Amino acid sequence: MKTTYDIPAAVTDDITLYGVKADEFRQGKLDAATFKAIRVPMGVYEQREKGVYMLRCRIPGGAITPEQLILLVGAARAYTGAALHLTTRQDVQIHGLTLEHTAALMQDLRKIGLVSRGGGGNTVRNITGDYLAGVADDEAFDVTPYVRALTGRLIAEADSWKLPRKFKIAFSGSAKDRAYATVNDLGFIAKKNAKGEHGFAVFIAGGMGMKPRAGIRLAEFVPASEVYNIAKAAKNLFNNHGNRKNRYRARLRFVLEKFGAESFITLFEKELAAVKDAAYPPLSLAAVPLSSRGYFEIPLFLGDISLDNAELLGTIMRAYHEESIRFTPEQNILVRGLSSDETGTLRERLTGERLLKPMHPVIHHAIACTGAATCRLGICLSRNLLDAIRERIEREQLPEDNIADITLKISGCPNTCGQHMVADIGFFGSVRRIDDHVAPCYTLVTGGGAGEGRTALALKRGVIPARAIPSFLLEFLKDAAVTRNTGEPFGAYLMREGNARIETLLQKYADIPRFDDNKEIYFDWGSEHAFSALEKMEGECSASLFDLIDLDFRSARDAALHAKDTHDEVDMQELLRQAVAAVSRALLITKGVEVSDAASAVDAFRIHFAKPHLGDAYDAVLNAYTGHTPIDIQSVEALITAVYSLYETMDDTLKMPLAVRQEPAVRQVKQVKDFRGVACPLNFVKTKLVLETMERGELLEVLLDDGAPIENVPASLKAENHRIVEQKKAGDHWSIIVEKGD
Numbered sequence: 001m002k003t004t005y006d007i008p009a010a011v012t013d014d015i016t017l018y019g020v021k022a023d024e025f026r027q028g029k030l031d032a033a034t035f036k037a038i039r040v041p042m043g044v045y046e047q048r049e050k051g052v053y054m055l056r057c058r059i060p061g062g063a064i065t066p067e068q069l070i071l072l073v074g075a076a077r078a079y080t081g082a083a084l085h086l087t088t089r090q091d092v093q094i095h096g097l098t099l100e101h102t103a104a105l106m107q108d109l110r111k112i113g114l115v116s117r118g119g120g121g122n123t124v125r126n127i128t129g130d131y132l133a134g135v136a137d138d139e140a141f142d143v144t145p146y147v148r149a150l151t152g153r154l155i156a157e158a159d160s161w162k163l164p165r166k167f168k169i170a171f172s173g174s175a176k177d178r179a180y181a182t183v184n185d186l187g188f189i190a191k192k193n194a195k196g197e198h199g200f201a202v203f204i205a206g207g208m209g210m211k212p213r214a215g216i217r218l219a220e221f222v223p224a225s226e227v228y229n230i231a232k233a234a235k236n237l238f239n240n241h242g243n244r245k246n247r248y249r250a251r252l253r254f255v256l257e258k259f260g261a262e263s264f265i266t267l268f269e270k271e272l273a274a275v276k277d278a279a280y281p282p283l284s285l286a287a288v289p290l291s292s293r294g295y296f297e298i299p300l301f302l303g304d305i306s307l308d309n310a311e312l313l314g315t316i317m318r319a320y321h322e323e324s325i326r327f328t329p330e331q332n333i334l335v336r337g338l339s340s341d342e343t344g345t346l347r348e349r350l351t352g353e354r355l356l357k358p359m360h361p362v363i364h365h366a367i368a369c370t371g372a373a374t375c376r377l378g379i380c381l382s383r384n385l386l387d388a389i390r391e392r393i394e395r396e397q398l399p400e401d402n403i404a405d406i407t408l409k410i411s412g413c414p415n416t417c418g419q420h421m422v423a424d425i426g427f428f429g430s431v432r433r434i435d436d437h438v439a440p441c442y443t444l445v446t447g448g449g450a451g452e453g454r455t456a457l458a459l460k461r462g463v464i465p466a467r468a469i470p471s472f473l474l475e476f477l478k479d480a481a482v483t484r485n486t487g488e489p490f491g492a493y494l495m496r497e498g499n500a501r502i503e504t505l506l507q508k509y510a511d512i513p514r515f516d517d518n519k520e521i522y523f524d525w526g527s528e529h530a531f532s533a534l535e536k537m538e539g540e541c542s543a544s545l546f547d548l549i550d551l552d553f554r555s556a557r558d559a560a561l562h563a564k565d566t567h568d569e570v571d572m573q574e575l576l577r578q579a580v581a582a583v584s585r586a587l588l589i590t591k592g593v594e595v596s597d598a599a600s601a602v603d604a605f606r607i608h609f610a611k612p613h614l615g616d617a618y619d620a621v622l623n624a625y626t627g628h629t630p631i632d633i634q635s636v637e638a639l640i641t642a643v644y645s646l647y648e649t650m651d652d653t654l655k656m657p658l659a660v661r662q663e664p665a666v667r668q669v670k671q672v673k674d675f676r677g678v679a680c681p682l683n684f685v686k687t688k689l690v691l692e693t694m695e696r697g698e699l700l701e702v703l704l705d706d707g708a709p710i711e712n713v714p715a716s717l718k719a720e721n722h723r724i725v726e727q728k729k730a731g732d733h734w735s736i737i738v739e740k741g742d
Contacts, residue, residue, distance in 0.1 A: 043119020
């Protein structure tokens with residue numbers, strides 16, 4: 001059976017090891033944090049429902065053979081009935097799996113030439129490719145062989161799995177940049193020089209995410225033979241200079257930001273020289289012959305295709321050729337390499353089988369990430385929003401004239417999985433608090449797009465309640481269909497008329513009424529319950545709720561600032577009380593606490609933050625709030641500063657350091673145990689055994705390694721009612737002092 005990339009022996013070993021570790025975790029022999037560090041780089045994520053997992057399989061360039069698709073369906077069907085989901089990076093996701101099934105499925109996929117290794121985590125991710133590679137009229141040459149060869153080389157290298165953060169590579173066949181090479185960590189755009197030789201323009205340090213930027217151009221033209229050397233050098237630069245301490249500033253673009261373009265390029269050139277000195281063999285390329293270049297797209301709403309339909313498509317396409325299927329970044333399927341006769345016949349067949357259905361062009365090319373429905377990072381139900389938009393477009397029979405090319409992209413949170421930053425019209429999930437209620441909203445962005453020399457990130461325009469977006473969008477599109485000139489670039493239309501129209505519509509739709517005046521605004525699309533921030537805190541990462549936390553800090557600072565400017569004592573005291581309440585509420589969500597009013601927020605803050613994290617330093621201002629006695633501005637400003645400083649110390653698991661508690665000088669550490677070099681969970685077990693020999697209140701000092709040991713052992717000890725008296729770093733390891741509990 002033909003496969004599209006080679007699977008190295010090391011990856012096969014990793015798959016076997018994953019199965020062993022999954023068994024250990026299920027048997028309680030491996031703690032959750034340690035196992036998560038194993039499963040996520042293997043492409044396995046826990047969904048919102050506890051104990052239910054998703055596996056992301058890498059499909060380089062979106063190319064899968066019909067036979068592989070049929071067999072992939074068979075493998076998935078053995079464990080789940082969920083539809084296959086195509087991603088914007090041309091992967092395929094299989095949902096609804098038990099942990100045991102993820103291990104078995106990995107083995108099944110390996111047998112058909114597919115792996116999930118690098119489907120997540122701090123790894124080299126799936127390498128994307130121009131979905132029209134081999135059939136586009138404007139391409140310099142087919143980039144598919146480079147996508148496949150580089151994939152095979154990089155997944156065989158151990159350092160591809162231990163990077164500071166994810167590392168994304170893309171290949172485009174022309175300046176239109178259909179693979180978004182200009183907004184990846186490393187991007188190649190195919191070129192031919194004056195002699196007709198193949199090569200690439202190279203871009204580096206681009207990316208989307210929460211702080212997006214376009215990449216900088218490394219080279220106008222490099223010979224195609226240099227692709228591996230450049231990729232290796234870029235990976236080495238990232239490995240050597242990426243920020244491993246702060247995951248939110250860990251991508252390659254932050255290395256560029258740290259050093260500046262000139263020094264960054266100098267660092268790259270040094271890495272490239274070292275790679276060239278090592279004289280690695282060039283990539284082994286395999287041509288992808290096509291006798292015909294006809295193609296068309298099968299639109300998949302939301303990127304989903306049922307197992308039955310995927311199997312049927314594979315069966316139909318098997319009659320054509322092995323290179324006839326590509327997954328696109330817009331989560332559709334391209335059937336390709338067809339003669340004109342085959343194109344017509346296949347259209348009729350797929351229409352008859354209901355695999356090819358009519359869809360409005362705006363929806364055909366629209367993207368919505370999985371959002372809060374299954375993603376543990378999501379804020380809003382982005383898929384449900386797109387469904388609501390589709391329903392309105394179909395019901396109102398929106399015309400196609402002058403708007404068919406407009407791209408609509410939606411993300412459920414500020415991360416850019418839905419590619420909203422390169423959309424003509426984009427939305428990303430956010431929240432707004434009105435009184436003591438939280439409304440699901442989206443930030444509108446417009447004017448984004450990719451292309452060599454013309455990549456532009458979309459600009460923020462305003463915030464709209466989720467419930468108002470279909471009406472807002474329909475009104476804008478109807479107007480654009482009439483006022484946009486035929487062939488006018490969307491960016492030009494925005495400058496000429498569209499931006500002014502958006503401002504007018506924002507005034508109409510951006511208002512958020514109070515909960516009692518319009519409860520529907522506080523319900524996300526498809527949800528039967530009022531929006532709750534707490535429901536969004538169950539994820540692998542809490543980045544999606546930083547927006548809400550920042551809103552409270554902003555409210556606290558604004559209230560304190562206005563208090564300074566007022567000369568009315570009553571108004572000043574009311575503003576200061578608002579500031580205390582807002583800053584008290586800001587971090588409660590990180591402890592899973594949701595409150596209904598300001599007084600409850602201050603009470604909860606005392607319990608969950610003031611006492612354990614800040615000590616008694618701010619009792620006076622909190623007592624003044626509770627006792628309705630005068631509050632001074634300086635105390636409020638100090639409280640805001642202290643809470644924000646605490647927020648900045650929060651780690652990836654939402655933990656913050658405890659307040660230092662002074663122990664009586666007469667107390668002495670009874671024993672010291674050095675458990676450096678002892679892995680989890682054995683280090684905890686050894687510590688527990690020592691504590692069992694000690695009396696209540698006695699102190700034990702334990703030396704632990706950085707990483708998983710210091711992250712897990714103190715938490716496990718506290719869970720068994722022991723107290724961590726002191727925790728400090730000593731060189732490359734940690735010292736903790738534990739007070740024996742009951």
